[in-house]
Each structure stands twice: as structure tokens, then as C-alpha cells.
Amino acid sequence: MSIMNSIFSPLIVARPIILPQGQKDFELVFFNEAFSRTVSKTILKFHYFHEFKALLSTEVPWNDMADKAINKIPCEPVTYFSDLSNGWFRVQMKGMDGKYIVVNIENITKEREHSKKLLDTAYIDILTGLYNRNKFLDDIADLTAQAQFNGTKLGLLLIDIDNMKIINDYNGHTAGDEVLKKSAEILKRFSKNIIKAYRFGGDEFLLAIKN
Incomplete structure (x- = not known):
């Protein structure tokens, strides 16, 4: 886990579970220090995807991406704007050991601003x-x-x-x-x-x- 803490981008490790009411969800088992610095402290109190995913973005198909990742089905990254952090982020998910998923939430605000400047220069x-x-x-x-x-x-x-x-x-x-x-x-x-x-x-x- 110390390796993940050294990674600059926010990371979440989660595992699929079935809630008592029969709803499939993903339990948060680890988040790195970059994730802690990026999101609201409120989110850090939650343990399941359904509790906090809407706070990050309602436009990201979190469960669908997680299902694909856990089943090793290729999943395209999804970009979203966060009102919480006032920035743009790119979400990627990958399966790990068939039991967990790793969620990488990369801040691409500077990248998008640079792209916009290039576009402005051209247009x-x-x-x-x-x-x-x-x-x-x-x-x-x-x-x-x-x-x-x-x-x-x-x-x-x-x-x-x-x-x-x-x-x-x-x-x-x-x-x-x-x-x-x-x-x-x-x-x-x-x-x-x-x-x-x-x-x-x-x-x-x-x-x-x-x-």
C-alpha cells in the first residue's frame, strides 16, 4: 500500500459485495493519500460506492465500469467535471487479482486548460x-x-x-x-x-x- 501512497493520482481499491438488501455494491478497502487530499472529508467517512459516488459525479457509470473491470472487460476512461474540487478528472478502473478493482482518478484540469489554449491559438x-x-x-x-x-x-x-x-x-x-x-x-x-x-x-x- 505504501507504493500506492507514493502515486500522485488519487487511487481507490474496492471489492465487490452483496449488501443485505440484495443490492450489488463495491466496498472501499483502501484509498491513497492523494485521494484524501483531493476529496471532501465527508467522502472519507463512507465505505461503499453507492454512498459517495454521486458526490464525485453523477455522470460517471461507476457500477458499470466496476463490473467490467472486475470481469477483465476493457473499459474506456471517463472524463467528468467535479463541482466538489472545481476541476476536471479522468476515471479509469482495472481489475486486480480477480477480487478487487483499482480506481484511478486523475486530475486533468491543467491538461484541458493547455488543450484549450492550443485550440484558442489555432482558432x-x-x-x-x-x-x-x-x-x-x-x-x-x-x-x-x-x-x-x-x-x-x-x-x-x-x-x-x-x-x-x-x-x-x-x-x-x-x-x-x-x-x-x-x-x-x-x-x-x-x-x-x-x-x-x-x-x-x-x-x-x-x-x-x-x-
Whole structure:
């Protein structure tokens, strides 16, 4: 057990049991120090899955995953958000010696935040904060499919700012950037569920309008 205590991720060891009322459950026989630090002290007082699993997440199929683990059936990890810990976690279960299951609850909050930053870098225009051309090219198939499925219309409005070269040549690129940023701020006011704004490139903006 000292090895498990040295593992950074929260771990639970449990064994299948039949409760007096005939309900199948899993008894908690061990949790490591990382689990103790992560969860509420209230949870540490419980002994069975059914007593505390809802406090961790109601979206995770705990019993189904545990059944698969104990029977050595491959079980995909499940990701959930914990209001209790205000973070994202990935749950994995594996059978051990045919008698126990090991539940690994990995905190992936930083991983998801990093992924979001990478996604923002790929899809957000740094200057204006609007979605960029890459995002539009990814969105257009979904937008078209939604319009066809719902029997609605999809309109695309391309907006081109005139005389940007003159502004840049006579007032500098900083002034030109300010024009682009102010234009983006105006477009953001119109961005709703039915209107999506993109900086298409250079001095061009594009609106995808659903009806």
C-alpha cells in the first residue's frame, strides 16, 4: 500500500459485495493519500460506492465500469467535471487479482486548460479576438448540415474595409490595427446564437448568419 501512497493520482481499491438488501455494491478497502487530499472529508467517512459516488459525479457509470473491470472487460476512461474540487478528472478502473478493482482518478484540469489554449491559438485571431479563417473552415460543414437538417437558411456576409492600405501607409500599421480592433468590437455586439463573426484575413471579416 505504501507504493500506492507514493502515486500522485488519487487511487481507490474496492471489492465487490452483496449488501443485505440484495443490492450489488463495491466496498472501499483502501484509498491513497492523494485521494484524501483531493476529496471532501465527508467522502472519507463512507465505505461503499453507492454512498459517495454521486458526490464525485453523477455522470460517471461507476457500477458499470466496476463490473467490467472486475470481469477483465476493457473499459474506456471517463472524463467528468467535479463541482466538489472545481476541476476536471479522468476515471479509469482495472481489475486486480480477480477480487478487487483499482480506481484511478486523475486530475486533468491543467491538461484541458493547455488543450484549450492550443485550440484558442489555432482558432482565435490574436489581434481582434474573433474566430479566424481556420475556425470558419471547420464550422462551415456543421453550419450547412444544421441548416439542411432544420430546414433553415444560412447566409454568409463578407465585409471588406476600404482604404486600409492608405491608413497603414499614412498613419502606420498601429492605426490600421486599431481600425480592425474597433471593427471587431462592433461585430462582437451582433454575435449571438444566430450570428457568428470571423476575421477572414487581412481587412476582411465574415458573418455566418443562421435563419
